[in-house]
Amino acid sequence: AQSVAQPEDQVNVAEGNPLTVKCTYSVSGNPYLFWYVQYPNRGLQFLLKYITGDNLVKGSYGFEAEFNKSQTSFHLKKPSALVSDSALYFCAAAPFGAGSYQLTFGKGTKLSVIP
Amino acid sequence: DSGVTQTPKHLITATGQRVTLRCSPRSGDLSVYWYQQSLDQGLQFLIQYYNGEERAKGNILERFSAQQFPDLHSELNLSSLELGDSALYFCASSVEAGGPPDTQYFGPGTRLTVL
Numbered sequence: 001a002q003s004v005a006q007p008e009d010q011v012n013v014a015e016g017n018p019l020t021v022k023c024t025y026s027v028s029g030n031p032y033l034f035w036y037v038q039y040p041n042r043g044l045q046f047l048l049k050y051i052t053g054d055n056l057v058k059g060s061y062g063f064e065a066e067f068n069k070s071q072t073s074f075h076l077k078k079p080s081a082l083v084s085d086s087a088l089y090f091c092a093a094a095p096f097g098a099g100s101y102q103l104t105f106g107k108g109t110k111l112s113v114i115p
Numbered sequence: 116d117s118g119v120t121q122t123p124k125h126l127i128t129a130t131g132q133r134v135t136l137r138c139s140p141r142s143g144d145l146s147v148y149w150y151q152q153s154l155d156q157g158l159q160f161l162i163q164y165y166n167g168e169e170r171a172k173g174n175i176l177e178r179f180s181a182q183q184f185p186d187l188h189s190e191l192n193l194s195s196l197e198l199g200d201s202a203l204y205f206c207a208s209s210v211e212a213g214g215p216p217d218t219q220y221f222g223p224g225t226r227l228t229v230l
Contacts, residue, residue: 032216043117043205044221051215090158094216100171101209101216102148105158 002027004093006106013081014114021076021089021109029096033074034103035065038088047089050074061085081113118142119208119222127228133194136225140187140208146170147189148209148219149181153202164189165211196229203227 003026013019025031032051036044048059055067065076074091088110092103118141128134140147149161151174160173164183175181178196183189193200203226207219 034218036221043119043223044207045117046218046220049216049218100163100165101211101219102160102163102171102173103150103158103219104160107157 002093002095002104004091004104004106006089006091006109008109009107010110010112012112012114015083016080019078019081019085019111019113021091021111023074023076023091023106024072025074025091025093026072027093027096031067031072031074032094032096032101033065033067034092034094035059035063035074035076036090036092038090038108040087044090047076081111083113083115086111086113117220117222119206119220121204121206121222121225123225124223125226125228127230128196129230130196130198132196132229133192134196134227136191136193136204136206136227138189138191138206138208138222140189140206141220144208144210144220145187146209146211147183147187148207149175149189149191150205150207150221151202152205152224153199156202158205161191193227198229201227201229 034049035047050067091106094101120139145166161175163171181191203224207221209217209219
């Protein structure tokens, strides 16, 4: 069974500062990892994914994530936070080689960017 | 706009009733996933259909069922509704042409309230 943990329920950061939203995973086989963002009363929007290759993955809206196999982490980062980045962020994992790629989600981290 | 549509947006019904949620995937996507988002359980995978056939089941109650039609739209049927079924129900679609997982694109969700 696979699991995804987001250790922080909430992250507060000042506008213009770098932000990090943490994610750790436990999967068997090669991990397939994703970040999604959810704005109030909206569906989930895809930000980026790690399938294989470079450990630093670049995504939408200036976000990037660093895959670290030894630490089983996939932290989401952005060099300079915007107030409009305030939202709920979900890390997710898909099973390896299972024929179905249903996502297992973390519990989400609420990001608040303070003006 | 992800290209995935869900109807209705909101649904209010009573305990014991039956409802049907509808999802139209993005053009060209063969796979539809259903997820439930609730405050206590977070985001959980329910069921996946691929090109009309059930491919995977997650934490889906026996009172719930789904199907995917020849035009690839999908319906999630919830029966004998209980208060605890109140949640946001999302569908997501992806191409799944084979190989590593394709990105799942989420619809805006259906908010179900059971009174």
